[in-house]
Amino acid sequence: MIDSYSDFRSALLLWYDQNQRMLPWRTKPSLYNTVVSEFMLQQTQIKTALPYFERWLIRFPDFHSLAEAETESVLKYWEGLGYYNRARNLHKLAQCLVDADAIPDTPDAWKALPGIGDYTAAAISSIAQNHPSAVVDGNVVRVLARLTNDDTNFSSNAQAVKQFTVLANQLLDSKRPGDANQAMMELGATLCTKGQPQCQCCPLKTFCLGFQAGKPEGLPAITRAKRTQVQENRAFIIREQRLLLYKIPSDAKRLKDHYELPSLEALGLTKDSKHLKKLTSKKRGISNQVITETVYELDTALNPIEEKEPFYWIDLKSIDRILLSGPHKRWIRDLLMLL
DNA sequence: AATGCGGGGGG
DNA sequence: CCCCCAGCATT
Numbered sequence: 001m002i003d004s005y006s007d008f009r010s011a012l013l014l015w016y017d018q019n020q021r022m023l024p025w026r027t028k029p030s031l032y033n034t035v036v037s038e039f040m041l042q043q044t045q046i047k048t049a050l051p052y053f054e055r056w057l058i059r060f061p062d063f064h065s066l067a068e069a070e071t072e073s074v075l076k077y078w079e080g081l082g083y084y085n086r087a088r089n090l091h092k093l094a095q096c097l098v099d100a101d102a103i104p105d106t107p108d109a110w111k112a113l114p115g116i117g118d119y120t121a122a123a124i125s126s127i128a129q130n131h132p133s134a135v136v137d138g139n140v141v142r143v144l145a146r147l148t149n150d151d152t153n154f155s156s157n158a159q160a161v162k163q164f165t166v167l168a169n170q171l172l173d174s175k176r177p178g179d180a181n182q183a184m185m186e187l188g189a190t191l192c193t194k195g196q197p198q199c200q201c202c203p204l205k206t207f208c209l210g211f212q213a214g215k216p217e218g219l220p221a222i223t224r225a226k227r228t229q230v231q232e233n234r235a236f237i238i239r240e241q242r243l244l245l246y247k248i249p250s251d252a253k254r255l256k257d258h259y260e261l262p263s264l265e266a267l268g269l270t271k272d273s274k275h276l277k278k279l280t281s282k283k284r285g286i287s288n289q290v291i292t293e294t295v296y297e298l299d300t301a302l303n304p305i306e307e308k309e310p311f312y313w314i315d316l317k318s319i320d321r322i323l324l325s326g327p328h329k330r331w332i333r334d335l336l337m338l339l
Numbered sequence: 340a341a342t343g344c345g346g347g348g349g350g
Numbered sequence: 351c352c353c354c355c356a357g358c359a360t361t
Contacts, residue, residue, distance in 0.1 A: 037356085038356065040356095041355085041356040041357090042355095042356070042358070043344090043345085043346095043354090043355055043356085043357055043358090044345090044346080044347085044356085044357095045348060045354085045355050046355090047348070048347060048348075080345090080346080081346075082344080082345025082346045082347085083345055083346085083357085083358085084345080085344075085359080086344095086357090086358085089358085089359095114358095114359095115357095115358065115359090117357060117358050119356070119357055120357075120358085123356065135356070137356045137357075138354070138355060138357090139355085155340085156340070158340075158357095159340085161357095181356090186356095188356090193349095194350090194354065195349080195350055195353095196350085224353075224354090253343075253344080254344055254345080255344090255345085286343090287342085287343055287344055287345075288342080325345075326345070326346060326347085341360100341361085342359105342360085343358105343359090343360085343361105344357105344358090344359095346355100347355090348353105348354085348355080349352100349354090350351100350352080350353090350354105
């Protein structure tokens with residue numbers, strides 16, 4: 001397929017040296033910066049993570065400061081980014097490293113730490129420690145599927161990752177593994193994009209079978225999980241400058257310890273009640289669910305509930321101090337403007 | 340191997 | 351509206 005691995009690696013690295021984006025974890029490289037950025041970038045685009053990364057480094061500049069921080073503070077700085085177990089795992093990881101006798105120096109050693117799988121172990125090892133381990137993320141899968149013109153219909157992303165890991169390691173430049181890995185991902189993020197790849201600018205076009213065959217856009221072919229529809233009805237209730245919120249239990253599977261607008265169900269109400277008035281409705285996606293959420297207000301004559309257990313009356317002035325998921329935070333802000 | 344986990348970017 | 355994003359842990 002590829003005549004000269006040496007030519008391939010040179011072309012890729014030359015392009016990366018000349019075209020890489022300026023990013024804070026590249027400008028100021030360190031083990032800590034690499035670890036934090038890789039956690040934030042799990043299933044999250046660079047553009048989205050960037051402001052979080054900057055704020056994080058000011059508040060938690062190193063492993064030691066992170067290890068010592070309260071979980072609540074750590075989550076507050078992750079608020080809105082999603083996948084909150086990443087923050088909890090990063091926090092635990094910092095504590096592990098501070099306690100450890102030695103820093104891990106192989107992918108397998110990194111994988112023993114919380115929140116680190118195949119991808120992140122290879123990324124940290126190669127970028128921060130010059131270890132020759134290839135990363136295979138969504139970008140790399142796309143680049144390699146096109147490079148080899150592989151039209152396999154993968155039944156999952158994991159299957160594609162597994163298949164392309166072999167090739168990724170064969171192609172990896174062991175002299176500069178961190179840059180070679182980042183170059184493949186940078187290529188996938190900027191030129192070899194899903195929609196309209198800019199093949200004419202691609203440093204790999206002379207090696208790319210997909211380009212030569214003329215149809216790289218359709219690759220890779222991966223069957224995705226079907227989405228299911230869910231309906232949620234919630235209450236927006238304010239009494240005397242306090243908003244009624246529901247605190248998600250610490251043993252819940254998602255959004256543990258976050259606050260949200262209480263569901264009508266939890267309040268013992270149904271959407272058909274005469275005392276409810278529809279305020280607004282929005283649709284959003286979570287994982288493979290499409291949630292249609294409708295918010296109602298309750299007649300001011302009725303006083304719904306005491307402050308007890310998972311229900312809290314939060315003073316509007318202190319709303320910024322509690323943990324809120326992104327959508328609920330925006331929702332509350334919008335509804336307060338409306339009133 | 341399949342599923343759940345947030346949220347947002349961009350076509 | 352859709353797919354996808356520098357994935358991981360659990361089952």
